Amino acid sequence: MRFANNLFDLVCTHYPKLRDKLVFQEVSSPLSNAYYLGSYLGSMYSAEHNLERFQLEALARNRCDTPVKNLFITGQDVFSCGIAGALHGGLLCASTVLKHIVYIDLLMLKKKLKRKKARETTEHVKKLM
Structure with a gap:
């Protein structure tokens, strides 16, 4: 808690209005994760996220399909940790x-929505003139 309080004090030197907003504060560490999650060999995000995980060979081995028929792997352990990793893991699994x-579908949808937005903006500007 001493570390957390010191860190919060430092933040409040830059954002003083924040001090009155704190209602609850909790602190954890890798030891907390090991104790509460039982993640002694991995990390709080499941598979360990170290530099070896992102080597070219390891990335090439990551696949969504498995030897078991109709069993697929998805989520952050397929791509990378966290929410963005889970999102991309889901996209890779859906593709598989x-x-x-x-x-490619998402890229095309993005382009289509941008064109639609540009048309709507142009029409709106024309109405204002």
Whole structure:
């Protein structure tokens, strides 16, 4: 708690209005994760996220399909840790299941939405004139 309080004091030197907003504060460490999550060999995000995980060979071995028919792996352990990793793991798994690159669909949808937004903005500007 001493570490957390010192860190909070430091933040409050830059953002003094924040001090009155704190209602609850909790502190944890890797030891807390090991104790509460039982993650002695991994990390709080499941598989250990170290530099070896991101070596080219390891990345090439990561796949969503398994030797078991219709069993697929998804989530952060397929791609990378955290929310963004889980999102990309889901996209990779969907691509594997559908045998279709879902990223391309998303890229095309993004372009379509941008064009639509540009048309709407142009029409709105014309109405204002």
